[in-house]
Amino acid sequence: MAVSIQDFQSERPTWCPGCGDFGVLNAMQKAAVNLGIAPEDVAVVSGIGCSGKMSQHFGGYGLHSLHGRSLPTAQAVKLANRSLTVMAAGGDGDGYGIGMGHFIHAMRRNVDITYVVMDNHIYGLTTGQASPTSDIGSRTKTSPEGSVEQPIAPLQLALAQNCGFIAQAFSGNIKQLTSLIERAIKHRGFSLVNVFSPCVTFNKTQTYDFYKSNLVNLDEEPEYNPHDRVHALTKVAQANNLVTGLVYEDAERLSYEETAHGYPETPIAHEDWTLSQDDYQDILDTFR
Ligand SMILES: Cc1ncc(C[n+]2csc(CCOP(=O)(O)OP(=O)(O)O)c2C)c(N)n1
Numbered sequence: 441m442a443v444s445i446q447d448f449q450s451e452r453p454t455w456c457p458g459c460g461d462f463g464v465l466n467a468m469q470k471a472a473v474n475l476g477i478a479p480e481d482v483a484v485v486s487g488i489g490c491s492g493k494m495s496q497h498f499g500g501y502g503l504h505s506l507h508g509r510s511l512p513t514a515q516a517v518k519l520a521n522r523s524l525t526v527m528a529a530g531g532d533g534d535g536y537g538i539g540m541g542h543f544i545h546a547m548r549r550n551v552d553i554t555y556v557v558m559d560n561h562i563y564g565l566t567t568g569q570a571s572p573t574s575d576i577g578s579r580t581k582t583s584p585e586g587s588v589e590q591p592i593a594p595l596q597l598a599l600a601q602n603c604g605f606i607a608q609a610f611s612g613n614i615k616q617l618t619s620l621i622e623r624a625i626k627h628r629g630f631s632l633v634n635v636f637s638p639c640v641t642f643n644k645t646q647t648y649d650f651y652k653s654n655l656v657n658l659d660e661e662p663e664y665n666p667h668d669r670v671h672a673l674t675k676v677a678q679a680n681n682l683v684t685g686l687v688y689e690d691a692e693r694l695s696y697e698e699t700a701h702g703y704p705e706t707p708i709a710h711e712d713w714t715l716s717q718d719d720y721q722d723i724l725d726t727f728r
């Protein structure tokens with residue numbers, strides 16, 4: 441049966457009017473519809489933050505995990521049921537601050553999940569503190585005189601870690617964002633979609649207008665080769681990370697599920713784990 445956007449609508453979002461996360465939700469829903477994925481075949485696992493509300497607002501299975509822990513939880517969901525499409529979602533603080541260790545390891549482990557980061561360069565939910573992607577000079581509640589710390593560069597980190605699929609988008613361009621999320625879902629292995637998703641309440645610098653005038657769209661540059669990692673690193677660095685489009689894809693890289701020894705084809709979630717009385721007794725006997 442054909443699915444529609446209505447199938448992926450859940451409770452009414454509580455985001456501030458104009459928040460970029462509305463566009464991300466819309467694009468995730470459209471991507472699922474375009475790929476013909478039914479709501480019961482997709483799970484969204486989120487961290488904590490305004491962006492963390494994604495698991496409640498997206499009408500499939502949802503799991504609102506802990507701050508910074510969307511990735512280990514999403515990988516566990518996928519490994520327990522490989523027939524599900526699994527998306528992890530969260531913010532720049534969630535993923536590139538407290539969750540940074542999980543981000544690096546998810547890229548090297550390469551479980552087949554899609555990670556959508558709503559990067560607004562600020563802690564939105566906690567009302568406007570500097571985040572790991574806040575630029576030098578950003579004035580926030582925790583940096584009233586301007587941030588002095590070097591911001592994390594998510595694309596460059598992902599390129600250095602040889603992540604198999606890296607894209608960046610802007611929630612003001614739903615068409616491109618939808619298409620990139622679709623491609624990320626189709627990619628076999630871990631995929632990163634970093635989204636510039638303006639916080640209209642606490643970030644008055646990285647606004648919709650700022651992105652409209654400063655972003656370079658790599659998808660529209662015929663000479664850009666998204667399969668050349670060194671070229672991608674140079675291009676992203678030259679543009680000061682202000683690019684959108686498919687940055688890099690290695691379609692040949694095998695996922696964790698394809699390479700792990702003894703990993704069963706049948707989803708573990710569908711296996712019968714009922715213990716027979718004899719097995720139960722055997723386990724008890726090991727403690728005697
Ligand atoms: C262990 C833990 N530490 C701190 C917090 C407080 N906290 C909640 S959300 C958040 C940061 C949110 O920023 P971000 O991840 O960028 O999400 P946004 O709200 O901007 O979408 C923090 C520090 C928490 N909930 N749990």
Ligand code: SF4
Pocket residue numbers: 454455456458459460461490491560564565638639640641642
């Ligand atoms: S505080 Fe910012 S990130 Fe949070 S809902 Fe409002 S606009 Fe969005």
Ligand SMILES: [Mg+2]
Pocket residue numbers: 489531532533558559560561562563564571
């Ligand atoms: Mg944020």
